[in-house]
Amino acid sequence: MASSSLQQWKCNPLLLTQPSLTHHSGRRRVGNAIVALGDPFVLELAEKLEESASSNNLKNKSLHRLRETCTEEVFRRPWPSAKDESFRFTDIKFLKQSKIQVSEPLNSPLDLQGLENGRPGAYTILLIDGLLSTSHSHTAGLPHGVFVGSLSSLPDDYVLPPLEAADGGDLFSSLNGIGSRDLGVVIVPEGCKLERPLHVVYYSQQGGDDLQSLCVSNPRLVVVLGKGAEMEIVEEFRGAANKSYWTNSVLHVSLEEKAQLCHSFVQLQNPCAVHMKWTFVQQGTLSSYKLVETSSGGRLSRHNLQIQQLGPDTVTEVSTFHLAGENQTQDLHSKIILNHPRGYSRQLHKCIVTHSSAHAVFDGNVKVNRHAQLTDAGQLSRSLLLAPRATVNVKPNLQIVADDVKCSHGAAISDLEEDQLFYFQARGVDAKTARNALVFSFGAEVMERFPDKYLRNKVENDVKSLLAAAGAIR
Amino acid sequence: MALENLRAYKVCYLLPMPILQPSSSVSSLPRISCVVTRKWRCWRMGQSQPTHTRKKNSMQLPRAAAAAVDIEPQNASTSNSNVLLEVKGLTAVVTESRQEILKGIDLIIHQGEVHAIMGKNGSGKSTFSKVLVGHPDYEVTGGTVIFKGENLLDKEPEVRCHSGLFMSFQSPVEIPGVSNMDFLRMACNARRSTLGLTELGPLEFYGFLSPKLAMLNMDPKFLDRNVNEGFSGGEKKRNEILQLAVLEADLAILDEIDSGLDVDALQDVAKAVNGLLTTKNAVLMITHYQRLLDSIKPTYVHIMENGRIVKTGNASLAKQLEEGGYRAIADV
Numbered sequence: 001m002a003s004s005s006l007q008q009w010k011c012n013p014l015l016l017t018q019p020s021l022t023h024h025s026g027r028r029r030v031g032n033a034i035v036a037l038g039d040p041f042v043l044e045l046a047e048k049l050e051e052s053a054s055s056n057n058l059k060n061k062s063l064h065r066l067r068e069t070c071t072e073e074v075f076r077r078p079w080p081s082a083k084d085e086s087f088r089f090t091d092i093k094f095l096k097q098s099k100i101q102v103s104e105p106l107n108s109p110l111d112l113q114g115l116e117n118g119r120p121g122a123y124t125i126l127l128i129d130g131l132l133s134t135s136h137s138h139t140a141g142l143p144h145g146v147f148v149g150s151l152s153s154l155p156d157d158y159v160l161p162p163l164e165a166a167d168g169g170d171l172f173s174s175l176n177g178i179g180s181r182d183l184g185v186v187i188v189p190e191g192c193k194l195e196r197p198l199h200v201v202y203y204s205q206q207g208g209d210d211l212q213s214l215c216v217s218n219p220r221l222v223v224v225l226g227k228g229a230e231m232e233i234v235e236e237f238r239g240a241a242n243k244s245y246w247t248n249s250v251l252h253v254s255l256e257e258k259a260q261l262c263h264s265f266v267q268l269q270n271p272c273a274v275h276m277k278w279t280f281v282q283q284g285t286l287s288s289y290k291l292v293e294t295s296s297g298g299r300l301s302r303h304n305l306q307i308q309q310l311g312p313d314t315v316t317e318v319s320t321f322h323l324a325g326e327n328q329t330q331d332l333h334s335k336i337i338l339n340h341p342r343g344y345s346r347q348l349h350k351c352i353v354t355h356s357s358a359h360a361v362f363d364g365n366v367k368v369n370r371h372a373q374l375t376d377a378g379q380l381s382r383s384l385l386l387a388p389r390a391t392v393n394v395k396p397n398l399q400i401v402a403d404d405v406k407c408s409h410g411a412a413i414s415d416l417e418e419d420q421l422f423y424f425q426a427r428g429v430d431a432k433t434a435r436n437a438l439v440f441s442f443g444a445e446v447m448e449r450f451p452d453k454y455l456r457n458k459v460e461n462d463v464k465s466l467l468a469a470a471g472a473i474r
Numbered sequence: 475m476a477l478e479n480l481r482a483y484k485v486c487y488l489l490p491m492p493i494l495q496p497s498s499s500v501s502s503l504p505r506i507s508c509v510v511t512r513k514w515r516c517w518r519m520g521q522s523q524p525t526h527t528r529k530k531n532s533m534q535l536p537r538a539a540a541a542a543v544d545i546e547p548q549n550a551s552t553s554n555s556n557v558l559l560e561v562k563g564l565t566a567v568v569t570e571s572r573q574e575i576l577k578g579i580d581l582i583i584h585q586g587e588v589h590a591i592m593g594k595n596g597s598g599k600s601t602f603s604k605v606l607v608g609h610p611d612y613e614v615t616g617g618t619v620i621f622k623g624e625n626l627l628d629k630e631p632e633v634r635c636h637s638g639l640f641m642s643f644q645s646p647v648e649i650p651g652v653s654n655m656d657f658l659r660m661a662c663n664a665r666r667s668t669l670g671l672t673e674l675g676p677l678e679f680y681g682f683l684s685p686k687l688a689m690l691n692m693d694p695k696f697l698d699r700n701v702n703e704g705f706s707g708g709e710k711k712r713n714e715i716l717q718l719a720v721l722e723a724d725l726a727i728l729d730e731i732d733s734g735l736d737v738d739a740l741q742d743v744a745k746a747v748n749g750l751l752t753t754k755n756a757v758l759m760i761t762h763y764q765r766l767l768d769s770i771k772p773t774y775v776h777i778m779e780n781g782r783i784v785k786t787g788n789a790s791l792a793k794q795l796e797e798g799g800y801r802a803i804a805d806v
Contacts (some may be wrong), residue, residue: 221804233682338688423701426607427661427717428635428668437660443649446699447652 025299039079041096042171048094049179049218052102054210060151062160063180067409069164070177079169086170087245089301089361089393090331095214095274100246102179103206103217104131120233120454122199123148125184130219130264131251132184145189148198151328158187160222161254168306170304173278176250179218186233190226190256197232197262202275207243211272216246220417223252225259225287232262232451233271237277237297246274253280255287262290262451264458268273269297278304285311285340292449294459295330296323296466302331302433309372312340321446322351323463324390325470326434338372347379350446352439353390354470368407375402381408384416384442386472416442421447436473440464505800555618557607558725559583561665564617565781575601577781578617583725586753590678590767591760592792593778594800599760600644602778603727607641608634622724626634636660636668638755639702640723642714644730648702655697656711658683686719691742707734716747726750732766744769764796777803 053067079096080087104350106129125148132150139148149160154160163176163294188194206215239245247269255261269275275298281289295301307316322330336345351360360383368375383392396411416438424434443463448458467473478657513527556743571707575598583589593599605612606619608631619626621639629637649657655676662682663673674682690712702710711731716779718726732740751757759770767775767789775792777785777800785791785803796804 019611138637156696346673417647420649422609422631423647424647424657424660425631426635427640427657428632428721429660429663430630433660433664438649441649444651472805 016189016337026111066163070174073174099213106227123450130217147187161374176218184221188222188229199234203473204239204245207245216445219249228258244272250278256284258286260288265293267295276299282308283314288315290317293320305334316345319446321443326355329359333363335365345377349381350382354472356389368462375405381411556585560620564797587773590772595776600779638724708739
């Protein structure tokens with residue numbers, strides 16, 4: 001149905017301007033739609049994804065609606081170029097020149113090197129190439145009413161919020177929607193507090209053997225926390241070594257009144273990988289969302305984070321650490337939208353660029369709209385450049401309409417601070433050791449915020465070895 | 475809220491910062507010798523100064539200064555074995571602007587002594603202490619500094635620390651991401667390894683640290699926090715003294731250790747410093763107020779003005795200062 005319409009539109013570009021026009025008045029969008037149509041790459045990819053996803057035959061209304069909406073969106077979302085503000089500094093031309101395959105469900109047993117164990121004392125689910133693998137997941141002992149599993153196994157008495165409702169998104173979130181075969185779903189009912197964290201491992205198994213052929217997977221996870229519910233979730237992204245793959249993932253988080261979510265996100269993709277992620281968060285009244293992220297893998301890694309306030313008195317804390325090494329691009333585009341009074345938000349973004357071919361991008365937007373009075377919003381971005389010609393592009397920005405708010409932002413790009421180096425030396429620590437300690441501590445400021453000690457140690461060790469390999473720690 | 479107003483920055487980092495290197499002018503300084511001593515004596519008698527150390531300032535000392543130095547009770551010769559620090563004709567400039575701050579400092583500190591340096595804002599007190607520990611913002615242009623019989627000026631800051639020199643910073647820098655415990659252990663072990671001692675593991679180190687924490691009335695939770703991050707003024711100063719206690723320095727330079735401290739905290743800090751004082755080590759305090767000197771009794775009080783020590787006396791000098799201000803001292 002949707003598939004046939006896609007093909008039809010592709011054959012006859014003029015036809016497409018019609019539905020676009022009816023949905024979206026505005027010349028630009030129509031113009032964009034035409035541009036999109038003229039881009040066979042996007043259509044071919046969307047078509048491949050659609051074909052592969054529809055083979056699943058899952059009859060689910062939510063998923064069906066999601067795919068339909070995303071298909072529509074794809075037509076008005078052209079392939080981003082440097083002329084688009086959100087991709088001004090992030091070069092994704094190479095993706096267009098790559099041969100892209102869509103990952104297929106695999107039935108053969110996998111050697112996951114104990115990955116499915118996640119971390120001790122945690123519930124674990126494993127998504128292999130975007131599909132939840134029940135045989136590798138450990139969810140025994142979940143409290144009554146909590147659901148952790150795939151959408152296809154979700155009992156009828158659970159109601160999911162509309163998945164396509166989230167504002168924002170870009171071509172890649174739409175492509176994810178089209179290519180979603182099934183979704184991962186986490187539902188914690190009202191008043192329920194999960195004592196143990198939930199560890200979600202995303203593993204990309206299929207991939208091309210050279211950098212030009214990529215295999216794309218589209219994992220999508222939906223997390224719904226009822227009134228007063230509390231949980232800790234850990235997302236970990238990994239993939240098969242030496243495979244060239246593209247993980248195009250989406251996470252939806254919906255927090256109802258007074259719900260609390262601690263979200264840890266660790267991206268450890270292999271150096272050939274392309275990692276794209278959208279995180280949509282909707283926060284109800286008095287809810288709290290805390291994100292700690294460490295992103296160090298992939299040749300291109302982009303995290304789009306959008307946090308939207310649905311009620312007053314929300315607490316939002318975002319701490320991110322990106323490490324960009326040789327031939328890597330690490331990108332964070334974050335948007336915190338405050339529409340209600342007394343919101344509190346803190347954002348700390350840090351990145352280390354260790355090589356002249358490495359590149360980091362940060363676009364941090366905080367929007368304090370008219371009714372968001374008494375908002376307390378702070379943002380700080382610090383970048384450490386350790387090699388000649390290492391590049392970072394930062395665009396911290398606050399848009400404030402309300403008149404009674406407390407907002408701050410800061411951005412610093414530098415080498416290590418001389419004062420800190422001297423402080424070490426004055427206490428007898430030689431310059432080399434001091435430098436090492438300071439480079440590591442630069443990222444440790446974010447990593448120490450991981451609520452779980454096990455994860456913290458693991459990530460810190462990974463980062464240490466990456467820094468050592470890059471020669472940033474000697 | 476036009477997005478166009480928001481600026482994007484592209485920064486290409488061109489060259490890495492150089493790691494601290496000893497200044498060539500420092501390393502080429504002559505080691506102290508009797509020749510220098512003789513020249514020194516000439517200078518003290520009001521004659522022109524030795525040219526190799528005082529190129530820019532060939533003027534004579536103000537009379538008050540000369541008089542003060544003449545009554546200086548510390549005329550010990552360089553051969554005296556209990557001399558810890560001997561500074562002669564030390565001149566220094568700000569590395570970047572080349573502005574001269576220290577214009578010929580002379581000071582001798584023996585073991586077991588407590589020295590206090592007082593002086594107006596901008597007289598060069600803090601610069602003097604920073605120069606002694608090798609701060610890269612300043613460059614020594616002349617004079618000599620002998621610490622425990624060795625030339626201090628050709629040593630790296632960390633080597634100065636290992637040799638037993640310690641300075642407490644006036645405003646210690648915050649180091650996010652490094653816990654206080656790790657920092658202290660790193661400092662302690664760096665010193666121990668140069669002394670040929672085995673490094674302490676986390677548990678052993680905690681045992682070593684506990685009594686020192688107790689001495690300063692500090693909560694052990696303090697160790698889990700990041701170095702100086704979010705510390706109150708008082709906590710920062712206590713932390714500096716804790717570092718002093720850990721490093722067991724022979725000469726402690728305390729730069730305005732009393733600023734920002736409440737009465738109780740001052741007592742804690744003073745008690746700790748007094749507790750650390752022995753007949754083998756010494757303290758050099760920089761302060762503006764008599765209050766600190768009531769708790770840590772100075773052997774000598776020096777008044778600094780315009781990059782020089784212009785007057786030296788005992789504790790009564792600080793009292794005069796407290797009562798009549800710097801004008802009262804100048805008239806003496």
